[in-house]
Amino acid sequence: MQRQRPGGVGLIRLAIRSLVPVLGTVSVAAEPTAPSVVVDLSLTVAADRPCVWPVGMTPLAVVPTATFGRTGRHRDMLVIDEHTGTQWDAPAHFVPPPESGLENAGPMGSVTGEKVPAWQFCGEACVVDLTRHRDEAAAGESFLIGPEHVREWELAHRPVGPGDVVCFRTGYTDAYYRPFPAGDRFVAEALRRRTPGWAAPRPETMTYLADRGVTTLVTDGASMGPLPDLAVATHVAGGRRGMIWVECGTNLGSLPATGAFLAILAAKHAGGSGGECRVIAIPEPKLAATLIDRAKAHGVEDLSVTLDENLPVVWPGWSPGEEGARYVSKVLNAFSKERGPFFALGHLFDSFAGTHAVLPSCPLPADRGELAAADPAVREAVAAFERRHGALGTSAMRTAEAPLASMLGPAHVVDVRNLVGTATFAKGKPRGPVVSRALLEEHAAIRPFRSGEVVLFLTGHTDRTFRPLPAGPRLDGCFAAPLAGTAEGWPAVAPEAVAYLAEQGIACVGTDGPTLGGVDPGTSLDVDWLAGSRGLVVVAMLTRLESIADREAFFIFAPIKLAGTRGGYGRGLALVATPAGPDR
Numbered sequence: 001m002q003r004q005r006p007g008g009v010g011l012i013r014l015a016i017r018s019l020v021p022v023l024g025t026v027s028v029a030a031e032p033t034a035p036s037v038v039v040d041l042s043l044t045v046a047a048d049r050p051c052v053w054p055v056g057m058t059p060l061a062v063v064p065t066a067t068f069g070r071t072g073r074h075r076d077m078l079v080i081d082e083h084t085g086t087q088w089d090a091p092a093h094f095v096p097p098p099e100s101g102l103e104n105a106g107p108m109g110s111v112t113g114e115k116v117p118a119w120q121f122c123g124e125a126c127v128v129d130l131t132r133h134r135d136e137a138a139a140g141e142s143f144l145i146g147p148e149h150v151r152e153w154e155l156a157h158r159p160v161g162p163g164d165v166v167c168f169r170t171g172y173t174d175a176y177y178r179p180f181p182a183g184d185r186f187v188a189e190a191l192r193r194r195t196p197g198w199a200a201p202r203p204e205t206m207t208y209l210a211d212r213g214v215t216t217l218v219t220d221g222a223s224m225g226p227l228p229d230l231a232v233a234t235h236v237a238g239g240r241r242g243m244i245w246v247e248c249g250t251n252l253g254s255l256p257a258t259g260a261f262l263a264i265l266a267a268k269h270a271g272g273s274g275g276e277c278r279v280i281a282i283p284e285p286k287l288a289a290t291l292i293d294r295a296k297a298h299g300v301e302d303l304s305v306t307l308d309e310n311l312p313v314v315w316p317g318w319s320p321g322e323e324g325a326r327y328v329s330k331v332l333n334a335f336s337k338e339r340g341p342f343f344a345l346g347h348l349f350d351s352f353a354g355t356h357a358v359l360p361s362c363p364l365p366a367d368r369g370e371l372a373a374a375d376p377a378v379r380e381a382v383a384a385f386e387r388r389h390g391a392l393g394t395s396a397m398r399t400a401e402a403p404l405a406s407m408l409g410p411a412h413v414v415d416v417r418n419l420v421g422t423a424t425f426a427k428g429k430p431r432g433p434v435v436s437r438a439l440l441e442e443h444a445a446i447r448p449f450r451s452g453e454v455v456l457f458l459t460g461h462t463d464r465t466f467r468p469l470p471a472g473p474r475l476d477g478c479f480a481a482p483l484a485g486t487a488e489g490w491p492a493v494a495p496e497a498v499a500y501l502a503e504q505g506i507a508c509v510g511t512d513g514p515t516l517g518g519v520d521p522g523t524s525l526d527v528d529w530l531a532g533s534r535g536l537v538v539v540a541m542l543t544r545l546e547s548i549a550d551r552e553a554f555f556i557f558a559p560i561k562l563a564g565t566r567g568g569y570g571r572g573l574a575l576v577a578t579p580a581g582p583d584r
Contacts, residue, residue: 037287037405038280039280040404041250042558043173043248044563045080045086045562046060046179047059049179049183050183050188052084057332057344058080058346060084062562062563063077063078064076065325068366069370071378072378072381072528073528075351076351076564078348079346080276081332081344082273082275082276082345083247083344087247087275089245090113091111091243091244092272093239093344094343095109104232106240108239112270112272113266114269114271116244119300122165122575123165123295124259124296125261125281126157126164126258127255127258128153129257130169131169134170136199140228141226142197142198142230143226144230145200157258161212163292165214166214166217167217167249169252170220170221172199172220172221177250186222190227193228200231202226209243210237214243215244217246218246219249220252224245232341259289260283261283263573264278264279265556267571278560294554295575297578299575299576299578301548301573302573303555303573303574305542311468313353315350315352315514315515317483324350324352325348326348327347329347331345352540354569355540355557356539356570357407357539357540357559357570358532358537359397360531360533361396361566363531365392366396367396370394389526389529393532398563398566399562399563399565402559403507404558406507407454407558408555409452409453411456411548412453413457413458414456415458416433416491417458419434421488425487427484427485430482430485430520432488433488433489433492437494437497437499440501441500449504449505450504451505451506453506454506455508457512458512459512460546461490461512462478462514463512463544478514483519490518492523492524493509493516493518498534510540511540514540539557542572548576553575553576553577554574558570
């Protein structure tokens, strides 16, 4: 076991261990709330709120495609465009590609969402308080944030520079992001020139910040572009310098002026103009300082697969009728005089596509009534489960209320790649290796599991098999071939091993396999039910875990904050200690 020096990951463990609750068996009456170690800066995305730009964009839809009563799990399909709710802009959103010949084209027009380096999504929040100017503009216009406002903040605090995330706090979303009809005040009424718009920076402000090495911004306004006619110029000024930014952030008033660590957990759409994101902050001084040091040293590893139509990102099921909604990505708007000088994609896909979190409410019924009303086959499976593992839990938890603190913490990587190649499988009889309780107990004798850690199983599966989909009738090696029994399945964590981790105070378990429970349908369902009943959050389909296997690493994940869902897709990052210098 690696000896821990004062500070660094040991300090993180102490902070998280004291702040992350052990969730226990989940019930409707007693579900945990996230403690103050993590602050959510993201809006709840819901169709009854102004989460979508009211002109030329795709309305949000969340469509149930599976229920506990029929399948023993819940599943949803999403219709969503990239710029929904709290979302971020990549340079390619407003900068055309260099070969296009269009106005404002340049090299940054080739930097789509999945090409932005992971370190640019993290840094130290520098909160510029502009709340006094929130409505200080004429109807249909924005208060213009100039370089002078940044300089005023710098005189009061410190100069901004590389590794800082400059946050424009105006209180706009806090005041106006409301269910309809009040929600029309958020964007529509400003576009109709009936109310003032959101405060936003002038192009010169973007240049000022870029000259100081700032590459990441956040605003709690509806757009980084000011009304009525500077939106394109501001977007281009920042995008051409390689900047990215979050729009529709919220709750910035909960952060100090400096010193909080901020992370943008962005959906990773291939070829995208940015996308939906979850933004979180950690204000606790000692933990924040450690993570900020790592971010500024570019010690950030991306552990998420890319969402792409040509990659195996969606669950295909063991048989017809079990498939999740396929990932579909289409150009919603191309650069054109007719539709506007910007680029964006729209998507349709299963909510658990790619790297995703499974909350307890995904595999569990909301209450005993839902269980009693389930199909006979599901009730029989539950009865068999309860004979082996005890009572099945219940959970009505939704993503918007999920305990974010349980999805972050010191990474504890368990390398089980030596199990690969040991399973006996046959066509129609899928099997994979099994991670047993005994194996974990043997591991813990050398490196004990500690409350507050995130346990990550390194199987190497996505690293080996996450490849473009082959032409039929060949089966992809990530999902389809293992499920058909024509290739070995990814290692499964046995139900007893899951129970053991819960006993050790672990609240979150991750794997670089598509699921925690492997390819055997019975074992898979038992694992999901047991993990949910013990209150564990499961993060599945991670990748590149080898990059943090032998390093001090702090893991962070959060699903996109979609109302009504039970977890779902997002971005997993790890902040690692680098050789550049010791942790603070």
